[in-house]
Amino acid sequence: MSGEVNIKRLAQELNLSIATVSKALNDSYEISLKTKTRVLTLAKELNYTPNPAASNLRSNKTKTIAVIIPNIANNFFSLAIKGIEEIARQYGYHVLIYQTHEDIEMEMLFTNSLLNGRVDGILTSVSSNEYNNDYYRDLVKKIPLVFFDRVYESLDAFKITTDDYQISFNATEHLIECGCTQISYLYGLEKLPAGRTRFAGYKDALAAHGISIDENLILHYQPEENENVANIINLFQSHKPDAIFSSIEEFAIPAYLACRELKLKIPDDVKIISFSNLSSAKLLNPSLTTITQPAFEIGIEAAKCLFKILTKRGIGDDQNIVLKSVLIKRESTGC
Amino acid sequence: MSGEVNIKRLAQELNLSIATVSKALNDSYEISLKTKTRVLTLAKELNYTPNPAASNLRSNKTKTIAVIIPNIANNFFSLAIKGIEEIARQYGYHVLIYQTHEDIEMEMLFTNSLLNGRVDGILTSVSSNEYNNDYYRDLVKKIPLVFFDRVYESLDAFKITTDDYQISFNATEHLIECGCTQISYLYGLEKLPAGRTRFAGYKDALAAHGISIDENLILHYQPEENENVANIINLFQSHKPDAIFSSIEEFAIPAYLACRELKLKIPDDVKIISFSNLSSAKLLNPSLTTITQPAFEIGIEAAKCLFKILTKRGIGDDQNIVLKSVLIKRESTGC
DNA sequence: TTAAAACCCGAAAACGTTTACGTAATTAAA
DNA sequence: TTTAATTACGTAAACGTTTTCGGGTTTTAA
Numbered sequence: 001m002s003g004e005v006n007i008k009r010l011a012q013e014l015n016l017s018i019a020t021v022s023k024a025l026n027d028s029y030e031i032s033l034k035t036k037t038r039v040l041t042l043a044k045e046l047n048y049t050p051n052p053a054a055s056n057l058r059s060n061k062t063k064t065i066a067v068i069i070p071n072i073a074n075n076f077f078s079l080a081i082k083g084i085e086e087i088a089r090q091y092g093y094h095v096l097i098y099q100t101h102e103d104i105e106m107e108m109l110f111t112n113s114l115l116n117g118r119v120d121g122i123l124t125s126v127s128s129n130e131y132n133n134d135y136y137r138d139l140v141k142k143i144p145l146v147f148f149d150r151v152y153e154s155l156d157a158f159k160i161t162t163d164d165y166q167i168s169f170n171a172t173e174h175l176i177e178c179g180c181t182q183i184s185y186l187y188g189l190e191k192l193p194a195g196r197t198r199f200a201g202y203k204d205a206l207a208a209h210g211i212s213i214d215e216n217l218i219l220h221y222q223p224e225e226n227e228n229v230a231n232i233i234n235l236f237q238s239h240k241p242d243a244i245f246s247s248i249e250e251f252a253i254p255a256y257l258a259c260r261e262l263k264l265k266i267p268d269d270v271k272i273i274s275f276s277n278l279s280s281a282k283l284l285n286p287s288l289t290t291i292t293q294p295a296f297e298i299g300i301e302a303a304k305c306l307f308k309i310l311t312k313r314g315i316g317d318d319q320n321i322v323l324k325s326v327l328i329k330r331e332s333t334g335c
Numbered sequence: 336m337s338g339e340v341n342i343k344r345l346a347q348e349l350n351l352s353i354a355t356v357s358k359a360l361n362d363s364y365e366i367s368l369k370t371k372t373r374v375l376t377l378a379k380e381l382n383y384t385p386n387p388a389a390s391n392l393r394s395n396k397t398k399t400i401a402v403i404i405p406n407i408a409n410n411f412f413s414l415a416i417k418g419i420e421e422i423a424r425q426y427g428y429h430v431l432i433y434q435t436h437e438d439i440e441m442e443m444l445f446t447n448s449l450l451n452g453r454v455d456g457i458l459t460s461v462s463s464n465e466y467n468n469d470y471y472r473d474l475v476k477k478i479p480l481v482f483f484d485r486v487y488e489s490l491d492a493f494k495i496t497t498d499d500y501q502i503s504f505n506a507t508e509h510l511i512e513c514g515c516t517q518i519s520y521l522y523g524l525e526k527l528p529a530g531r532t533r534f535a536g537y538k539d540a541l542a543a544h545g546i547s548i549d550e551n552l553i554l555h556y557q558p559e560e561n562e563n564v565a566n567i568i569n570l571f572q573s574h575k576p577d578a579i580f581s582s583i584e585e586f587a588i589p590a591y592l593a594c595r596e597l598k599l600k601i602p603d604d605v606k607i608i609s610f611s612n613l614s615s616a617k618l619l620n621p622s623l624t625t626i627t628q629p630a631f632e633i634g635i636e637a638a639k640c641l642f643k644i645l646t647k648r649g650i651g652d653d654q655n656i657v658l659k660s661v662l663i664k665r666e667s668t669g670c
Numbered sequence: 671t672t673a674a675a676a677c678c679c680g681a682a683a684a685c686g687t688t689t690a691c692g693t694a695a696t697t698a699a700a
Numbered sequence: 701t702t703t704a705a706t707t708a709c710g711t712a713a714a715c716g717t718t719t720t721c722g723g724g725t726t727t728t729a730a
Binding site: 017020029031059 | 677
């Protein structure tokens with residue numbers, strides 16, 4: 001009935017010491033089965049739940065992890081979060097979310113604010129605007145941290161990535177096999193390994209088929225969507241690519257819009273392929289050939305990896321998990 | 336250099352008491368400007384950040400809110416979270432995420448686990464599988480809570496919703512004006528006000544135009560996507576709707592797939608309209624006429640509302656904010 | 671029968687803050 | 701000049717746990 005229900009209250013009503021109640025709740029071997037059940041039943045009856053702040057303060061464990069990502073409203077990241085959340089749930093952990101808007105200052109601000117014991121560990125997919133290796137080299141010593149998708153490659157840290165190079169190579173080859181030679185590359189994540197590796201796969205595939213690379217066919221991502229559409233239109237008008245390889249999902253819709261604007265037929269006039277987790281890719285006009293990353297699974301694996309570290313189990317395994325993306329061929333490459 | 340940096344450490348190095356340092360950090364009027372700056376500079380120098388657990392424990396404030404939603408990987412909810420996170424950032428709050436998978440048991444489990452002082456407030460969009468008014472009637476007395484989109488209508492609580500009735504009415508009218516009379520309704524969220532209201536808008540629009548409602552044209556949502564496709568196909572075969580009104584985004588792609596399967600031409604054979612936040616709606620084949628909810632703004636408003644409560648400002652204003660959805664007419668209704 | 675081990679529980683300190691209260695020094699009011 | 705008010709800081713308790721240590725009782729082994 002009365003005020004807050006805490007350990008002291010339980011102890012009083014059961015004529016036990018605070019210590020005993022606490023140990024009973026934590027299933028300590030020091031407590032007899034009989035008193036354990038007494039405590040548990042009263043706890044349930046009074047709807048007792050331990051005060052997390054007190055618990056954290058004393059034990060230095062928070063049962064909380066943080067996820068730091070550039071943008072929540074993105075198919076890839078929201079799927080990854082979904083995976084992370086589900087694993088966290090299994091382990092009884094809570095999940096904090098921070099979005100950086102691709103701003104490394106924010107990223108560091110958030111991360112620093114987590115170092116005082118607010119969380120037990122961090123999952124992060126770093127922002128693309130700047131590459132700050134030094135900061136993260138220090139950071140990984142201070143707190144359990146797992147990178148996913150957007151990682152710092154040279155760092156000795158836990159990383160979950162995908163086979164960006166191979167899948168980009170394959171995708172480019174697919175375009176070549178469809179008869180394309182003037183393959184425009186829409187370049188995203190340039191400052192990150194993921195972006196560089198995708199580009200390398202593209203380049204090497206061209207080279208492997210004796211196609212020389214044309215710098216004029218490479219377009220760099222701009223944060224404002226309108227600019228990208230305009231740039232793609234420009235690209236079409238100045239040079240005449242017969243295919244587009246979009247290295248990030250954000251380029252896919254602008255590419256379609258540009259084609260529509262110029263009345264170019266996909267895939268007859270130009271073939272399009274894009275990294276993407278759009279659930280509606282198969283219903284686009286025409287359906288879009290995609291490189292789809294296993295976003296959900298990446299979240300799962302990243303979270304599992306972190307919990308391995310937190311529970312001190314299975315450390316020493318390879319720190320680098322690489323998952324396979326899948327190339328889904330549809331009408332936009334039409335062959 | 337040495338171990339952890341906390342208030343005690345600062346106090347020692349500055350020859351001040353712990354209390355003084357704490358007050359200085361919290362900008363108390365009791366402390367002179369001189370010592371304040373001394374404290375602040377050393378704090379910055381040593382990279383001091385207060386231990387949140389200790390702070391929470393003593394002050395009963397966590398600077399944390401929780402967001403409870405059915406599913407993160409959903410355009411509407413990820414946009415809403417994005418809005419919530421941005422506002423939380425402005426207020427210096429942290430955001431916990433929980434997904435219920437439309438399971439009311441989980442929903443209650445999560446919520447209960449937040450009542451012991453883990454968060455200062457909750458934002459929730461309730462699960463659709465069951466309607467548990469009693470639970471929430473008690474809950475809103477225990478903790479600041481704001482419902483968004485999926486609300487409990489009869490509750491005296493803060494609610495952020497959209498004009499579901501009006502926009503459904505308008506959308507149905509749009510179909511009627513396009514010449515449709517056999518308008519199938521794909522029914523989602525049946526147990527929630529949002530779902531019921533959308534249906535009411537549909538029904539009333541039919542009535543307003545002298546069209547009698549045909550129960551056979553109403554299809555209820557099934558959790559497994561395949562079932563929905565099959566059901567829609569069935570519906571087409573048994574009755575011959577000339578339009579589909581999809582009341583939730585989850586029905587949109589199945590509807591398209593069913594049409595594709597049956598080789599029905601959209602919008603010639605059948606017109607389609609759907610509630611949706613798909614960014615690619617305009618690029619579908621054909622582009623999809625949508626009722627688009629202001630998901631991001633809903634998140635913004637919900638968070639603002641919660642922070643109003645938490646800062647005790649502006650309470651007494653209307654507890655019910657209704658935002659406008661927008662009907663975006665595209666090719667799938669073709670007129 | 672006795673020593674050792676096992677079992678069960680309690681007292682009290684500790685985690686790092688915040689805050690009510692007390693106090694000395696200074697300033698303003700009478 | 702005396703008194704009251706203001707300013708600036710310190711003491712210590714409190715928040716609700718966890719955990720170390722110790723002790724008493726019962727069981728087991730020798």
